[in-house]
Amino acid sequence: MTKDNTPITRQKFMEEFRRYQKGSITRRHFLGATGLGTAMAVMGGAVPGLMPGRARAQDLGNRVVLATWPNYHDAANFDMFSDATGVFTQVNVFGSNEEMLAILQAGGSGWDVFVPTNYAISTYVEADLIEPLDLSKLPNYDPAAFDPRFADAGTINGTVYAVPKNWGTTGIAFNSSRTGGVVDSWKTFFDGARDQFAGRVMVHDYQLTTIGNALVYFGHSFNSVDPAELADAERLLIDVKPHLFAISSDYQPSMRNGDAWLTMCWTGDGKQMNDDMPEIGFALGREGGEIWSDYYAIPKSAAHREAAYALINYLLDPDVNAREVLAHGYPVADARTNALVPEELLNDPILYPAAESLNALEFGAAVTLTDPNRAELMARFKSA
Numbered sequence: 001m002t003k004d005n006t007p008i009t010r011q012k013f014m015e016e017f018r019r020y021q022k023g024s025i026t027r028r029h030f031l032g033a034t035g036l037g038t039a040m041a042v043m044g045g046a047v048p049g050l051m052p053g054r055a056r057a058q059d060l061g062n063r064v065v066l067a068t069w070p071n072y073h074d075a076a077n078f079d080m081f082s083d084a085t086g087v088f089t090q091v092n093v094f095g096s097n098e099e100m101l102a103i104l105q106a107g108g109s110g111w112d113v114f115v116p117t118n119y120a121i122s123t124y125v126e127a128d129l130i131e132p133l134d135l136s137k138l139p140n141y142d143p144a145a146f147d148p149r150f151a152d153a154g155t156i157n158g159t160v161y162a163v164p165k166n167w168g169t170t171g172i173a174f175n176s177s178r179t180g181g182v183v184d185s186w187k188t189f190f191d192g193a194r195d196q197f198a199g200r201v202m203v204h205d206y207q208l209t210t211i212g213n214a215l216v217y218f219g220h221s222f223n224s225v226d227p228a229e230l231a232d233a234e235r236l237l238i239d240v241k242p243h244l245f246a247i248s249s250d251y252q253p254s255m256r257n258g259d260a261w262l263t264m265c266w267t268g269d270g271k272q273m274n275d276d277m278p279e280i281g282f283a284l285g286r287e288g289g290e291i292w293s294d295y296y297a298i299p300k301s302a303a304h305r306e307a308a309y310a311l312i313n314y315l316l317d318p319d320v321n322a323r324e325v326l327a328h329g330y331p332v333a334d335a336r337t338n339a340l341v342p343e344e345l346l347n348d349p350i351l352y353p354a355a356e357s358l359n360a361l362e363f364g365a366a367v368t369l370t371d372p373n374r375a376e377l378m379a380r381f382k383s384a
Contacts, residue, residue, distance in 0.1 A: 060087050064307035067092045067100065067114040069294070070250045071269055074327030081314050087307050095249030096206035097369060104129045104299055111299055112308040115165060118153035118293045119208075119364035125156045131298045132159045137309040140316040142336070150293035150333035153363075162295035163316065166330040168267030169353065169361060170209050170290040173251075177279045178261040184283035186217045189262060190240055198243040202251045202263035207378035208364050209264055209290060210237070210247075216288045223365035230373055237381045247382060255280060271329030271350045282350045284357055291361035293333070 070093050078089040092111065094100050097120040103109045105127065116124060124130035135141060141163050143151065154162035174183040179197065183189060193201040203210045212222040214233035224230065245260045252269055254260040256277065270282030296312045298305065314320055322340035325332055331351045332338065338346060345351060368374055 060085055060307040060310055061304050062086060063088050063090060064304050064311050065090045065092065065110050065112045066311065067094060067103075067109070067111040069093065069115060069266075070095070071252060071272060072115070072328055072330075074323050076327075077315065077320055077323055080320075081311060084314070085307075085310055087304075087310065089311060093250075095204070096208070098207060098375070101127075101129075101369065104301070107301065109299065109301060110303070112302040112304045113311055114297055114299060115294050116162065116297055117364060118150075118295070119366050120369050121153055121162050121295065121297070122156055122366045123369050124297070125161055129299055129301075130161050131300050131302070131305075132161055133163065133298065134309070135160060137306075138163065138313045138316065140313045140318075145335045147333040147335075153293065154295050154297075162297040163312065164333055165294045165296055165315075166268075166325070166328075166332045167291070167293040168330050168351075169284055169358070170213070170264065170266055170292065171270065171282055171284040173255060173263050173265035173270050173273060173280055173282050175255065175258070175261045175280050178258070182281060182283055183262060184286055186213050186285040186287050186289070189264075189285070190214070190217050190236060192262065193240050194243050197262055200245050200259075200261040201240075201243070202246050202248060202254060202260045203237075203240075203244060204249045204251075204264045205247050205382075206249055207374050208368055210381070211374055211377060212364075212368070213264060213285065213289060216285060219287065222288060222290055222362045223368050225367055225371045225373060227373060230377055234377050234380065237377075238384050241381060241384050266330075267351060268328045268330035271348070274350060275329070284353060284361070286360075288360040288362065291358055291363055293363075 064087050066089055068091060073091070078091070082088050094103075097117050100114060100116065101120065101123065104111070104114075104124070121130070146164050150167040151164045154160055154164065172183050172186075172189055176182065178200070179192075183192070189201070211230070211233050214236045215224050215229060216222055217236060218229070218232045220226070220229040220232065246254065248254075251260060251263040251265065252273060255263055255273055265282060267282070270280075273280040274282060296315065298308045298312075302308050315324065316334075318334065318336040318340055321332060321334060321337040325337065325341050325345065329351065
């Protein structure tokens, strides 16, 4: 019986039961929707799937460690996952794929799930740091539902090592009340940092985007490893360095409190800030820049492997993923999830820029992650 004493149909019961099994609703919601209440103990004996909290915890353990990016999840989803499984999600935040790679190579990261970007996955495979995924443990992953542009990088030589989380772009966030209008050019960004925006500009603590956008300033490829072109980027960055507010991949606080007026910015951060403070806009650089996709993966060193699979599977549930989109403001490539999010999000120019504006953007290239010249350039820039 439901709370209003209206009998629940068998079809409705099974719908709610399947949603509960998949982790898309909490145990509390399931009990309320089906009216089981105190009958839980009895029903749990007959249908073991109704009691994942203790029963599944014996297999999953009580903790899973997720390494991810700033402002990248709906914290309520982790609470619901814990409610459904008894597993607590410990979240570690990092600011670059270089940082993530270095931690895993050093050993002892303690991570069970991590979120690499498309161009980094092949490096993890070559370094034998990443586990081939057992897709039988990820029933919520349906390859046919995903746009291949944002899913293919997870498959190396026919083996799936990572499944898609979401995608986005790297552009410019600007406080229009301070900048006097839209900033949609890397030339304006870097030149302004040395002039009218001095002391108010932030760049990422991340060589791919900071060096990449400096390269684009000169008309070079975002992914260039050409020594002469890298020398151009270094001169620009060293010249700009004294005029910057900060080098940081966690730029939202400074943009929100007005200390910074301009920053390199990822899609979702731009959307989050714009929602709360409409004067903060987001634009792609006219000269080019980055388009990217992020993935869920399991390192070979994972201590809580079954919990890792359970968490990834839970986050891939379209209902859960739709809540993620509403919280973090990043577009997803899963058609099932897109069918659940509000239409205004699908039409939002920050999340889904016009197709022609994406043409100048490049996916990151694997060589940039390990190229010593780019790594040394970034180190010289930060220490200058």
